[in-house]
Amino acid sequence: MSISPKIEVVLSPDLYKYYQDNSSVVVVVDVLRATTAICTAFANGAQSLIPVASVDEAKEYKAKGYVVAAERDGSVLDFADFGNSPFNFTRDRVTESTIVYSTTNGTRCIDMANNAKQVLVGSFLNVAAIAEAASLNNDNVIVLCAGWKGKFNIEDTLFAGALTNILKSKGYVADDDSAKASEDLWLLAKDNLIDYAKKVSQLKRLKSFGLDDVFEHCFNIDYTNCVPVLSGNTLVLFNEMQKNV
Amino acid sequence: MSISPKIEVVLSPDLYKYYQDNSSVVVVVDVLRATTAICTAFANGAQSLIPVASVDEAKEYKAKGYVVAAERDGSVLDFADFGNSPFNFTRDRVTESTIVYSTTNGTRCIDMANNAKQVLVGSFLNVAAIAEAASLNNDNVIVLCAGWKGKFNIEDTLFAGALTNILKSKGYVADDDSAKASEDLWLLAKDNLIDYAKKVSQLKRLKSFGLDDVFEHCFNIDYTNCVPVLSGNTLVLFNEMQKNV
Numbered sequence: 001m002s003i004s005p006k007i008e009v010v011l012s013p014d015l016y017k018y019y020q021d022n023s024s025v026v027v028v029v030d031v032l033r034a035t036t037a038i039c040t041a042f043a044n045g046a047q048s049l050i051p052v053a054s055v056d057e058a059k060e061y062k063a064k065g066y067v068v069a070a071e072r073d074g075s076v077l078d079f080a081d082f083g084n085s086p087f088n089f090t091r092d093r094v095t096e097s098t099i100v101y102s103t104t105n106g107t108r109c110i111d112m113a114n115n116a117k118q119v120l121v122g123s124f125l126n127v128a129a130i131a132e133a134a135s136l137n138n139d140n141v142i143v144l145c146a147g148w149k150g151k152f153n154i155e156d157t158l159f160a161g162a163l164t165n166i167l168k169s170k171g172y173v174a175d176d177d178s179a180k181a182s183e184d185l186w187l188l189a190k191d192n193l194i195d196y197a198k199k200v201s202q203l204k205r206l207k208s209f210g211l212d213d214v215f216e217h218c219f220n221i222d223y224t225n226c227v228p229v230l231s232g233n234t235l236v237l238f239n240e241m242q243k244n245v
Numbered sequence: 246m247s248i249s250p251k252i253e254v255v256l257s258p259d260l261y262k263y264y265q266d267n268s269s270v271v272v273v274v275d276v277l278r279a280t281t282a283i284c285t286a287f288a289n290g291a292q293s294l295i296p297v298a299s300v301d302e303a304k305e306y307k308a309k310g311y312v313v314a315a316e317r318d319g320s321v322l323d324f325a326d327f328g329n330s331p332f333n334f335t336r337d338r339v340t341e342s343t344i345v346y347s348t349t350n351g352t353r354c355i356d357m358a359n360n361a362k363q364v365l366v367g368s369f370l371n372v373a374a375i376a377e378a379a380s381l382n383n384d385n386v387i388v389l390c391a392g393w394k395g396k397f398n399i400e401d402t403l404f405a406g407a408l409t410n411i412l413k414s415k416g417y418v419a420d421d422d423s424a425k426a427s428e429d430l431w432l433l434a435k436d437n438l439i440d441y442a443k444k445v446s447q448l449k450r451l452k453s454f455g456l457d458d459v460f461e462h463c464f465n466i467d468y469t470n471c472v473p474v475l476s477g478n479t480l481v482l483f484n485e486m487q488k489n490v
Contacts, residue, residue, distance in 0.1 A: 154422045
């Protein structure tokens with residue numbers, strides 16, 4: 001008799017140490033906005049994407065000729081090609097390119113997970129595709145919520161709940177209290193997702209920088225089938241990587 | 246115009262550093278079972294209670310003649326008077342006594358918070374009284390959930406949600422995503438609290454040690470008006486302390 005694989009949810013990067021397990025698939029999520037932007041870039045034809053934590057790294061890549069997305073406090077950095085909004089990753093800018101994306105929170109989580117069996121980048125934009133990819137080999141799945149400066153946030157938790165809900169329908173078990181609570185919040189929110197999500201504190205921050213135009217896009221469920229997966233320090237398309245296995 | 250005081254929820258002791266603020270009142274909660282046991286002890290007439298983290302400390306207090314509650318993995322330690330179950334704190338054992346209570350998780354949280362303006366010990370048994378005491382001076386309130394070995398747990402989060410709900414009715418604001426999500430889980434659970442709570446992973450652990458007989462007692466809302474408050478390294482009754490101010 002085979003043991004059912006499990007789904008667990010890490011509500012803050014600070015708690016990842018209690019879940020870390022190199023045989024698991026880790027799904028990193030930062031709904032507002034890093035992982036939504038990354039999924040949008042791939043949906044619009046990007047070939048690969050290099051997440052970087054610091055402005056200096058982004059600048060070094062720019063000097064080498066990369067297309068660089070980087071902003072701080074709502075302003076595009078002077079050396080960058082455009083800012084961090086998912087809306088910036090338009091087809092004409094990203095198709096067949098390697099994009100460098102500066103995101104402190106998102107990069108921290110991706111780096112943190114890099115000993116996992118596989119690191120996938122999730123958002124509402126690709127949740128069904130993530131469930132498919134993460135469960136391909138019945139590995140245990142850990143959702144790593146980026147949160148906000150170490151704190152819990154609602155939007156990443158809702159994504160974790162949505163993924164838990166799908167994976168349970170694929171035979172996964174959710175014994176972990178975080179996964180159970182995330183799923184309950186998701187079930188509470190899902191029929192009215194945008195309205196429910198309006199309570200998240202990150203929306204207030206985005207508004208204060210005039211960056212909230214992407215809010216609804218960030219909850220656009222299954223907008224794409226693209227699944228970004230980490231290969232070295234670069235995100236590539238899951239399907240492309242599978243072809244090379 | 247006065248600013249509304251705020252309620253925030255710390256879902257794991259590991260995240261307390263992001264909330265810590267010496268001017269706030271901190272409510273420590275460990276529903277299954279430490280803070281429920283502590284509230285039960287005071288409800289049954291205990292005069293004071295000294296929480297200790299280690300078995301060695303508990304043993305030292307025993308040698309000095311204190312009544313000591315201490316167990317590990319479901320067994321009463323040989324030197325102790327009784328174990329850690331709330332049911333052990335009967336009137337005949339605790340009235341007018343100072344009890345030493347050995348709890349690793351609970352003591353860690355109480356110690357962690359000891360620079361706060363005030364540290365209160367909460368559980369479902371005293372949630373209304375906690376709301377009253379915590380809001381007495383309109384101070385900001387932080388709920389510190391003990392969780393389980395650093396992880397999030399559902400039962401402490403439900404308590405945090407119940408307290409958030411009451412404090413909002415007293416004019417508090419809950420801007421923090423943790424407080425909002427806790428309240429939503431509480432509203433989802435409250436009409437069927439025991440049934441909802443049966444999903445918590447801690448119940449399985451208690452059952453495996455035969456310690457689950459107290460489960461329903463731990464969700465006995467407003468069983469007592471006693472509010473334990475930290476004074477030095479000792480918990481005393483809030484009302485008694487107020488009299489001495």
